[in-house]
Amino acid sequence: MGDLQPGPSTPATSAEVLRWLSEGHVSTVEAVRQLRRLERRAGPAGPAHDPEAPTEGALVQLDALVGLRDVKRQVREICAFVDIQQRRAAMQLVAEPHTLHMVFRGAPGTGKTTVARLLGQLFRDLGALPKGHLVEVERADLVGEYIGHTAQKTREVVRRALGGVLFIDEAYALARGGGKDFGKEAIDTLVKVMEDKKSEFLLILAGYPREMAGFMEANPGLRSRFAIHVDFPEYRPDELAAIARLMLAERQYRLASDAEEQLAKALDRRTGGWHENAGNARMVRNLMERAIRRQAVRLVQHAGPLSRDDLMTLVAADLDEVR
Numbered sequence: 241m242g243d244l245q246p247g248p249s250t251p252a253t254s255a256e257v258l259r260w261l262s263e264g265h266v267s268t269v270e271a272v273r274q275l276r277r278l279e280r281r282a283g284p285a286g287p288a289h290d291p292e293a294p295t296e297g298a299l300v301q302l303d304a305l306v307g308l309r310d311v312k313r314q315v316r317e318i319c320a321f322v323d324i325q326q327r328r329a330a331m332q333l334v335a336e337p338h339t340l341h342m343v344f345r346g347a348p349g350t351g352k353t354t355v356a357r358l359l360g361q362l363f364r365d366l367g368a369l370p371k372g373h374l375v376e377v378e379r380a381d382l383v384g385e386y387i388g389h390t391a392q393k394t395r396e397v398v399r400r401a402l403g404g405v406l407f408i409d410e411a412y413a414l415a416r417g418g419g420k421d422f423g424k425e426a427i428d429t430l431v432k433v434m435e436d437k438k439s440e441f442l443l444i445l446a447g448y449p450r451e452m453a454g455f456m457e458a459n460p461g462l463r464s465r466f467a468i469h470v471d472f473p474e475y476r477p478d479e480l481a482a483i484a485r486l487m488l489a490e491r492q493y494r495l496a497s498d499a500e501e502q503l504a505k506a507l508d509r510r511t512g513g514w515h516e517n518a519g520n521a522r523m524v525r526n527l528m529e530r531a532i533r534r535q536a537v538r539l540v541q542h543a544g545p546l547s548r549d550d551l552m553t554l555v556a557a558d559l560d561e562v563r
Contacts (some may be wrong), residue, residue, distance in 0.1 A: 263459040269520040270322045300363040306486070307479040314470055315359065320535025322368050339438055341454065341465055344446040344474025352446045353407060355470075359404040364444060371403035379413040390425040398433045401441050411445035412455035468554055474520060484524045488554070493532060498556040503527075506559070527559070534558045 274405075318340060319335055329335040344352040357374045364372025368388055384390040398406060408414075414423035434443060445452070449471065458465045475483065481504055488494055495503065506527075535558040539546055 244369075263525045276444060296561070298358050300364065302355070302358050305351055305354065305473050306482045308355070308472065308541065309349070309474060311355060311470055315362070316356065317510045318349075319361075319362050319366065321367050322363065326367055331476075340468060341434060342444040342445075342468040342470060343452055343466050344470050344472060345449040345452045346446075347448060347474060347520050349522030350472040350474060351474050351521070353409075355472075356379045356405055356407045356446075359442065359444075360361075361403075367422050368439070369403055369442065373404035373542060375401040375404060376409065378409050379423065379426075382414065383422045384425075386421075387422075390422040391429045391530055394429040394539045397431065398430075398437070398441065401443075401544075402437065403441065405442045407444045407446060410451075412447050412451040415455055415458055427462065431465070432483075434465055477504065479522070480507045480524050483521050484528055485530050487525060491532070493528075493535075493552055493554055496553050499531075499554050499559050502525055502556045504561050533556045534560070 246388070278561075302315060305312070318500075321336075322340070325335040344356065347350055353374075353376060356376075358392050360369065360372040361375050363369040375397065381397055382390065382394045384393050416423065430443070445455075447455070456466065481500075484503060485495065507524075530555050535554050537548065538555075538558060542550070
């Protein structure tokens with residue numbers, strides 16, 4: 241399919257763009273172009289923009305994420321709830337507080353940080369958060385080396401996150417040292433700040449599902465403050481292939497047909513639970529970056545001039561290590 245212009249035959253939503261891509265109606269480069277067109281059209285100057293609704297640009301980005309159907313549905317439900325509570329408050333009706341702290345459960349590379357960043361943007365546009373920025377930390381950023389140091393570090397991290405989202409990855413690491421570990425002090429400080437600051441920031445605790453479940457059970461003070469749990473499943477092989485194509489398209493690369501087939505077979509073998517982190521986007525990113533380096537080695541050894549197509553195309557030989 242050639243370049244598309246807005247019209248009846250043009251994809252109207254990001255979900256439709258991704259469906260056309262998966263069905264082979266558009267190339268990956270064209271899909272990225274169409275997603276960017278939709279985002280521009282949905283901006284504040286766009287004719288379809290509703291000033292009372294959250295920025296459509298962030299929702300377009302959410303819809304453009306591969307897979308995560310249930311996560312997207314849950315995010316939309318949360319945003320709808322916040323929107324309606326804002327409207328109720330504006331009309332002097334009883335409104336529920338915006339203490340929507342969350343737990344994200346899933347393996348690394350399944351989209352947790354990306355969704356957290358988009359939530360910050362959506363909450364900002366809804367008026368629930370003044371800034372909507374993301375502060376991403378882990379145990380080392382919160383836990384100090386002596387008594388009193390941890391509380392100081394944790395309060396400083398929260399101060400940076402006020403008005404936005406505080407995202408704590410592998411949050412269960414805070415409880416690994418037992419009752420005498422300074423991690424407990426970080427947890428106690430977080431519980432108190434969540435009470436004192438209430439709706440001034442959004443706290444998201446993230447990590448592997450089993451470990452997060454154990455962590456919440458071991459800390460009733462936290463469990464009672466997190467009503468929303470979002471599960472991020474591992475990606476299916478076809479979704480991983482779509483992620484690979486989008487990653488390459490953003491860098492102006494593409495897969496030759498033989499490379500497409502090889503990647504699909506390799507992803508089928510690697511997924512299924514036996515391969516560590518097989519169902520996540522980081523694995524795909526590493527594979528594609530390795531393939532790009534192998535392509536570079538192949539091309540510099542090529543005799544004669546290189547065409548634009550040569551520079552853009554990855555062939556099966558570039559993916560030999562993906563077998």
